[in-house]
Amino acid sequence: MTRFRKTSPFQTYTRDYIHFVTILVFLVSFNAQTVSAQGAGGYVYKQFQNPVRDRLIHGLFSSNFTWGVATSAYQIEGAWNEDQRGETIWDTFSHEPGRIVDNANGDIACNSYHKIDEDVALLKELQVKHYRFSIAWSRILPDGTLNKINQAGIVYYRRLINALVEAEIEPVVTLFHWDLPQALQDIGGWSNEILTVYFKNYAELCFLEYGDWVKRWITFNEPSIFAKAGHEHGVHAPGLKHQGTTVYRVAHTIIKAHAKVWHTYDNKYRASQKGQVGITLVSSWAQPSTKWQVDIMAAERYLQFEFGWFAHPLMVNGDYPSVMKTQILEKSIGQGLSSSRLPSFTEEEKVLLRGTVDFLGVNYYTTKLISAWRSDAWPPGYEEDQDLKAWHDESWPKSGASWQKCVPWGFRLLLNWVKHEYGNPPIYVTETGVAEKLNDQDEPKLKDVWRVQYFVSHINELLKAYKLDGVNVQGFSAWTLMDNFEWQDGYSTRFGLYHVDFKSPARTRTAKSSAKKYNEIVTGNGFPVPVSKLRYIPQFKPDMAFGAAPRAPMVPVFHDNDEGIQPEFR
Ligand code: PNW
Numbered sequence: 001m002t003r004f005r006k007t008s009p010f011q012t013y014t015r016d017y018i019h020f021v022t023i024l025v026f027l028v029s030f031n032a033q034t035v036s037a038q039g040a041g042g043y044v045y046k047q048f049q050n051p052v053r054d055r056l057i058h059g060l061f062s063s064n065f066t067w068g069v070a071t072s073a074y075q076i077e078g079a080w081n082e083d084q085r086g087e088t089i090w091d092t093f094s095h096e097p098g099r100i101v102d103n104a105n106g107d108i109a110c111n112s113y114h115k116i117d118e119d120v121a122l123l124k125e126l127q128v129k130h131y132r133f134s135i136a137w138s139r140i141l142p143d144g145t146l147n148k149i150n151q152a153g154i155v156y157y158r159r160l161i162n163a164l165v166e167a168e169i170e171p172v173v174t175l176f177h178w179d180l181p182q183a184l185q186d187i188g189g190w191s192n193e194i195l196t197v198y199f200k201n202y203a204e205l206c207f208l209e210y211g212d213w214v215k216r217w218i219t220f221n222e223p224s225i226f227a228k229a230g231h232e233h234g235v236h237a238p239g240l241k242h243q244g245t246t247v248y249r250v251a252h253t254i255i256k257a258h259a260k261v262w263h264t265y266d267n268k269y270r271a272s273q274k275g276q277v278g279i280t281l282v283s284s285w286a287q288p289s290t291k292w293q294v295d296i297m298a299a300e301r302y303l304q305f306e307f308g309w310f311a312h313p314l315m316v317n318g319d320y321p322s323v324m325k326t327q328i329l330e331k332s333i334g335q336g337l338s339s340s341r342l343p344s345f346t347e348e349e350k351v352l353l354r355g356t357v358d359f360l361g362v363n364y365y366t367t368k369l370i371s372a373w374r375s376d377a378w379p380p381g382y383e384e385d386q387d388l389k390a391w392h393d394e395s396w397p398k399s400g401a402s403w404q405k406c407v408p409w410g411f412r413l414l415l416n417w418v419k420h421e422y423g424n425p426p427i428y429v430t431e432t433g434v435a436e437k438l439n440d441q442d443e444p445k446l447k448d449v450w451r452v453q454y455f456v457s458h459i460n461e462l463l464k465a466y467k468l469d470g471v472n473v474q475g476f477s478a479w480t481l482m483d484n485f486e487w488q489d490g491y492s493t494r495f496g497l498y499h500v501d502f503k504s505p506a507r508t509r510t511a512k513s514s515a516k517k518y519n520e521i522v523t524g525n526g527f528p529v530p531v532s533k534l535r536y537i538p539q540f541k542p543d544m545a546f547g548a549a550p551r552a553p554m555v556p557v558f559h560d561n562d563e564g565i566q567p568e569f570r
Contacts, residue, residue, distance in 0.1 A: 038293065040420040041300035044413050045288055053409040056460045058527040059467050066170065066475035067522040068130035069123065069497065070431050072177035072221065074106045075484040077136060079113035083152035086142030088179040089189070089230075093237035104490025110482055110500050111507045113156065120163045122481060122498055122509060126519050130170040132430060132477045133160070134177035134221065137202055140209075144181030146201050154209055161213050172477075173214050174280065175203055175261070177221040178236070185238050190227075190250040196257040203261040207269045215275035217265070218361050218430065219258045222282040224306050227251045232382050235488050244380030245341055248328070252343045255313050255353060262356035279314065280361030280430045283307040285410030285417075286390070289369040298372040298388040301327070303417060305386050314357050315422045318350025328385050334377045341380060359474070361430035362418060364458075366403065367410030369393055399454075400493055401435035408457035415465040415473065424472045432458055433479030433495045440491060444499040444510065451497075451514035455521070463526055478518055482509050 038045075074090045081087075094105035112119055123131050137144060139153035164171045176199070184195060203219070220226070229236035231246040240246055262277045269275070286302035288295040304312070304321040312321045319325075320342060328342040345353065368390040375384040396405035411432065418427065434454040438445065455478065465471040483496035491502050497515040501508040521527070 038296045039300040039304070040417050041286065041288075041303050042296045043420055044416045045296060045299065047416070048409075048413055056456070056527070057464060057467070058529060059463055060524075060526040060528060061463065061466060062474075063525070064474070065525060066129045066428075067525075068128045068132055068170075068172065068475065068477040069126065069481040069518075070132035070477040070479050071112075071481050071484065072134040072174065072179075073136035073139070074109070074177070074179040075480075075486070076110040076112040076133075076482070077139075078106065078108040078111045080105075080107045082113065083139075083156070084142055084150045085136065085153060086138030086144070086150075087182040088136065088138050089182055089185045089237035090179050092182055092185075093239055096239075099239065100488055101490040101492045104485065104492075106485040108507070109485045110509075115507070116160050116163050118509065119481070120160075120167055120169070122511075123164070123169050124167050125511070126497070126515060127522050128169060129522075130172045130216075130475070130477070131164055131481075132172040132174065132218070134174035134179075135206060136179055137176065138179070138181040138183075140205065141181065141202055143183035144198050144202070145183075146205070149205065157210065161210055165213050170216070171210075171214050172216045172218065173206070173210070174218040174221050175199075175206060176219065178226050178230075180237075189238060190253045190257075191246055193253055193256070195253055196260050199257040200260045200264055204264055204268075207265060207273065211269055211273040211275065215273070216359070216428075217275060217277045218280050219261050219277065220254055221280045221361075221430075222363060223251060223254045223279075223310055225282060227254070228382060229487075244331075244382055244385060247382050248342050251309060252345075255310060256349065258310075258314060259353045259356045262358075263352065276358035278357055278359040278361055278428070279310065280363060281307050281310050282363035282365070282431075283414060284365065284390075285367040285407070285414040286370045287367055287410065287413070289371040292372075294372040295370060298386075299370040301386050302368070302370050302388060302390060303421075305382075307418070308421070311357075311360070311418075311422060313345065313350075313353045314355075315360070315425065316354065318352070318354035319345055324385075327387065331375075331377070331380065331385050335380055341385075357425065359426045359428055360418065360422070361428050362415065363431040363479075364411045364414055364429070365432060366392070366399075366405055367396070367407035367413075397450075399435040400437035401489070404435055406434060406454055406457075408454075408461045411458050412461040412465045412469070415462070415471045416469050419465075419469070419471045424470070427471065427473045428475040428477070429462060429473065430477050431479035435486075435493050435495055437492060438483075438494045440503050444501070444512075446499060446510060446512050448512045448514050451512065452517045455514060455518055459521055460527065 074088065079085065080091055090106060094100050097103055135157055139156065140150055142148055142150055161171045180189060184198060227247045227250045230238055231240045231250050232243055234241035258279055265277045283303055283306040286299040288299040301323050304323050308321040309324065313319055324342060329340040332340045371389050373387060373389040375387050392405045396407050399406055415427065434451050436445065436448065436451070459476065462473060462476060466473050478497060480495045482498040483494040483500040485491065486493040486495065497518055498509040498511055
């Protein structure tokens with residue numbers, strides 16, 4: 001016979017009470033842990049949970065705010081084998097059939113190597129204060145080393161810089177915008193630490209040659225995209241797919257190379273040349289897909305893997321974000337390795353790395369929704385290391401590139417995240433812009449109302465970040481001056497304020513509506529009068545847009561509020 005133990009009502013009450021308290025203590029401590037793990041991402045996400053999004057404000061940037069446009073050498077110069085320019089990994093890659101849409105390449109591109117005067121005339125027309133361009137390493141050092149200095153290359157950039165200075169346009173120079181000399185790839189590329197020395201020698205030559213005129217140097221453009229697209233996914237040069245390994249080693253060398261160049265400038269050139277050395281980083285804004293702690297933490301992981309990967313060692317403590325270190329170590333051990341796939345810095349290196357960013361270049365193109373997701377233990381990979389899923393909300397307006405949806409408010413949130421994570425550093429937005437699909441045979445779409453809307457809405461979010469949130473933003477460069485070689489998309493995807501006719505040997509440049517609008521914003525230093533009075537109310541024509549009708553949010557309408565009549569994106 002079974003005997004049941006009798007429990008008194010008092011015993012039941014005590015037991016339940018103890019359970020309740022235990023669970024409560026657990027929840028409180030769990031929450032305390034996760035709140036700190038949410039980082040700046042959680043803070044910014046919560047701060048902007050119910051913002052009045054997409055309403056345009058009016059107001060000005062500071063009087064010394066600098067406006068410009070950006071390009072990069074391989075995307076515009078052409079003249080790939082002229083005047084002893086050395087080959088780059090992008091020549092090799094784009095000459096391989098099947099790599100680029102329509103098997104396009106940068107052999108001629110916009111022919112800017114032969115069009116300094118024409119390009120400077122466009123910049124004058126836009127009335128920009130600076131021009132961000134990049135130097136092709138192999139044009140001045142054909143094999144990447146001091147073995148041979150190519151005078152023709154030195155002269156080309158000197159002529160460009162002189163023309164800019166004469167036009168009172170400040171030259172802002174990127175030293176590395178992805179076009180590594182092929183000879184350096186042949187010895188292992190950025191996986192080989194010797195490149196820190198070669199890059200330093202190249203940078204120093206540029207300081208010596210151009211440092212009297214160039215006061216803002218950007219060492220690297222978007223090293224995260226360079227490392228991933230070129231070494232993890234294989235869609236950019238050098239076309240490697242070494243998942244979860246080379247990507248980290250390449251970044252490791254780049255971080256050290258940046259610091260070496262900063263110290264070289266600091267020790268030998270800063271006193272006389274009085275310029276600054278920064279780096280340009282990019283990230284999508286990572287918006288938690290729900291209010292759950294795990295998704296907020298996953299979004300923060302995304303930002304740390306993309307942006308913190310470089311900014312944390314250089315701007316915080318000389319080391320990778322702790323979440324990267326723990327994630328990659330745990331995955332590596334699970335994969336049967338004896339140490340992490342993420343390399344580590346020595347204590348001496350950490351000291352050299354931290355504090356080596358005079359200004360931070362920030363590029364923004366899109367936003368992603370993020371949720372936590374446990375990846376399989378195998379295979380290794382940069383994405384898998386993050387344990388998350390990232391995607392676009394289908395309702396966000398499309399662009400002409402599958403990777404880009406137009407999300408202006410994400411720009412403001414990313415800038416706020418940077419402010420909180422890195423102690424409000426001086427920021428120059430070094431790129432943002434919008435893609436459009438266009439083939440050579442197509443009629444140019446000079447009335448690019450969608451691009452007008454893109455720049456108005458994004459620059460307006462920048463104004464909010466500056467005026468309402470106190471983000472220390474000191475300049476803005478639109479991507480890009482003119483249609484150019486859009487990497488693996490060749491000439492089928494355009495970002496230019498000026499249309500370029502790639503069918504014509506003259507590579508004729510023609511202003512689009514966005515060039516005119518950008519000129520208005522530049523000369524007005526922002527939005528000086530209520531935006532409604534700027535007569536900017538383009539009718540949105542879905543067929544002119546990005547190949548599909550975007551949903552309502554990008555259509556401006558009027559509405560009344562306390563500040564008077566303002567257009568609003570609904
Ligand atoms: C940037 N993303 O690349 C580059 O700096 C430019 O050279 C390029 O032409 C421009 O943006 C447009 O593509 C990016 O996937 C590539 O988020 C991809 C992303 C962001 C920037």
